[in-house]
Amino acid sequence: MSGPTIPGAATAAFTEAYGTEPAGLWAAPGRVNLIGEHTDYNDGFVLPFALPQRTVAAVGPAPDGRWSVCSTLAPDPVTFGVTEPGEVTGWGAYVAGVVWALRDAGFEVPPVRIALASDVPLGSGLSSSAALESAVLTALIDLGGLDVPLERRPALAQRAENVYVGAPTGILDQSASIRCRKDRALFLDCRSYRIEQIPFDLAAEGLAILVINSNAPHQHVDGEYGERRKSCEAAAAALGVPALRDVSTAELDGALRRLDDDVLRRRARHIVTENQRVLDTVSLLRSGRVREIGPLLTASHASMRDDFEITVDQVDVAVQSALEAGAYGARMTGGGFGGCVLALIDADRAEATAAAVASAYQKRGFTAPTSWVAVAGPGAARL
Numbered sequence: 001m002s003g004p005t006i007p008g009a010a011t012a013a014f015t016e017a018y019g020t021e022p023a024g025l026w027a028a029p030g031r032v033n034l035i036g037e038h039t040d041y042n043d044g045f046v047l048p049f050a051l052p053q054r055t056v057a058a059v060g061p062a063p064d065g066r067w068s069v070c071s072t073l074a075p076d077p078v079t080f081g082v083t084e085p086g087e088v089t090g091w092g093a094y095v096a097g098v099v100w101a102l103r104d105a106g107f108e109v110p111p112v113r114i115a116l117a118s119d120v121p122l123g124s125g126l127s128s129s130a131a132l133e134s135a136v137l138t139a140l141i142d143l144g145g146l147d148v149p150l151e152r153r154p155a156l157a158q159r160a161e162n163v164y165v166g167a168p169t170g171i172l173d174q175s176a177s178i179r180c181r182k183d184r185a186l187f188l189d190c191r192s193y194r195i196e197q198i199p200f201d202l203a204a205e206g207l208a209i210l211v212i213n214s215n216a217p218h219q220h221v222d223g224e225y226g227e228r229r230k231s232c233e234a235a236a237a238a239l240g241v242p243a244l245r246d247v248s249t250a251e252l253d254g255a256l257r258r259l260d261d262d263v264l265r266r267r268a269r270h271i272v273t274e275n276q277r278v279l280d281t282v283s284l285l286r287s288g289r290v291r292e293i294g295p296l297l298t299a300s301h302a303s304m305r306d307d308f309e310i311t312v313d314q315v316d317v318a319v320q321s322a323l324e325a326g327a328y329g330a331r332m333t334g335g336g337f338g339g340c341v342l343a344l345i346d347a348d349r350a351e352a353t354a355a356a357v358a359s360a361y362q363k364r365g366f367t368a369p370t371s372w373v374a375v376a377g378p379g380a381a382r383l
């Protein structure tokens, strides 16, 4: 490997910007969601695991009593004092938002200087923003000696993103970045925040998850993501339930008959069936029947493509060509409109599968995809 490591790059950026050594390093990972897409803001179920790719924050006390943050991509620090939503914009808002959310919850947040480095691909649906928020949140909690239990942390980072940044996202990404563990998938009930760490050591089964970045641009801060969320809320309201989580698959046909709008019907059907697919996936993983989750992954993709309408040609082609190359199952992961696909494959088929997808892309004139095998890594922590 050439070039500095991510912790090394964060430390160097800190020293360069502030002329002193950081007090410590904190890291938080990106994630892939194995299954359970757009279910989080419907009070439903998700099953992410943490990527080995992570964001590292080098952090030290700030003598001027303000907060400063820079990164390897933006070496000139953004500096702010006690802050309210709307004041800091651009990427610095994710950091200012975390400071604001902690203060708004009544915590005394230590003024710090931060330098960031990351190998989480940006704008690829792998939660680079949650990795950033979670690394900064964990550093502030540790350095300030703040009493914030692990189970409260994702909602604070989510608040930074919802209120300060203004993106109407659910709690999936921050939960994954903060609560995932190595060799485990995180089964999360997004209503109760109850979690279960599900064993997910695929190598022991001779299997692997291939992540294929479609390299198609991905964007959900406004527009389509917010539209999907509104449709789900409208469907729940029309059905007289607090959230689509409250509709079971047994009740689905009856519920669909009571919705008079075809778009709402399809959005609701995705959420209700997707929640069930998460539960079925968890049952299979609990009993060690890993290969059998393949058809659930593929069915999830079809539901996102046909009912929720959040896929694009590049991700559909990646799924199709991975399946034709022998994958047990494949689906888009993340918010949609580009981003990444994951495929469950025999471990020795990684190169062949990646090559099959690359060749399908070439035939269609798409930008080349980037593929790698993802192993479930640890959640946010001090290094």
Ligand code: GLA
Pocket (backbone or CB within 6 Å): 033, 036, 037, 038, 039, 040, 041, 169, 170, 171, 172, 173, 334, 335, 336
């Ligand atoms: C984005 C959001 C999450 C979740 C996913 C879709 O990653 O940030 O809250 O809604 O999309 O599952």
